[in-house]
Amino acid sequence: xxxxxxxxxxxxxxxxxxxxxxxxxxxxxxxxxxxxxxxxxxxxxxxxxxxxxxxxxxxxxxxxxxxxxxxxxxxxxxxxxxxxxxxxxxxxxxxxxxxxxxxxxxxxxxxxxxxxxxxxxxxxxxxxxxxxxxxxxxxxxxxxxxxxxxxxxxxxxxxxxxxxxxxxxxxxxxxxxxxxxxxxxxxxxxxxxxxxxxxxxxxxxxx
Numbered sequence: 001x002x003x004x005x006x007x008x009x010x011x012x013x014x015x016x017x018x019x020x021x022x023x024x025x026x027x028x029x030x031x032x033x034x035x036x037x038x039x040x041x042x043x044x045x046x047x048x049x050x051x052x053x054x055x056x057x058x059x060x061x062x063x064x065x066x067x068x069x070x071x072x073x074x075x076x077x078x079x080x081x082x083x084x085x086x087x088x089x090x091x092x093x094x095x096x097x098x099x100x101x102x103x104x105x106x107x108x109x110x111x112x113x114x115x116x117x118x119x120x121x122x123x124x125x126x127x128x129x130x131x132x133x134x135x136x137x138x139x140x141x142x143x144x145x146x147x148x149x150x151x152x153x154x155x156x157x158x159x160x161x162x163x164x165x166x167x168x169x170x171x172x173x174x175x176x177x178x179x180x181x182x183x184x185x186x187x188x189x190x191x192x193x194x195x196x197x198x199x200x201x202x203x204x205x206x207x
Contacts, residue, residue, distance in 0.1 A: 001104065015085040061084045062084055074137050088149050091154070167207055
């Protein structure tokens with residue numbers, strides 16, 4: 001693959017029809033998970049992971065098939081979560097990276113001017129993608145507020161408690177990737193340092 005550009009979405013919040021005011025309140029709750037990583041995170045928090053396409057979130061919340069879902073603010077509008085969820089718990093638990101690539105064979109057939117454009121503008125497009133999602137998240141929160149979704153902010157103690165509960169997920173990931181020869185512990189440490197330099201207080205707990 002030829003890398004083109006990338007950006008992050010999120011951060012993920014918990015949209016729920018149950019009023020969850022503490023980490024303990026997650027125990028037993030059925031939560032829709034957007035990826036295998038969130039399945040492991042949900043298990044670590046004592047909740048029940050449910051995998052389903054994003055398009056099924058609305059009816060699943062409506063019918064009580066799930067109690068909540070991990071989703072970024074933009075999804076409040078895109079999937080109408082802001083119409084059906086009663087509560088927004090601002091966990092800011094993480095994000096996912098959207099990476100855009102192109103098969104090398106067709107890439108190599110592009111004219112040199114096109115290749116030059118891609119090489120010189122990948123960062124510009126990456127920042128554009130990030131800004132677009134930042135704006136989308138804010139619009140999603142506004143949409144939810146207009147629909148009377150109650151926002152619940154956990155205090156610092158509860159967020160730290162949640163962070164401690166998911167440390168095993170990081171530990172298991174490090175073991176898995178280091179078994180393949182990938183420096184997982186080093187990568188996490190560098191990410192932690194970068195986030196701290198950006199002003200993030202206690203980004204996550206290193207395993």
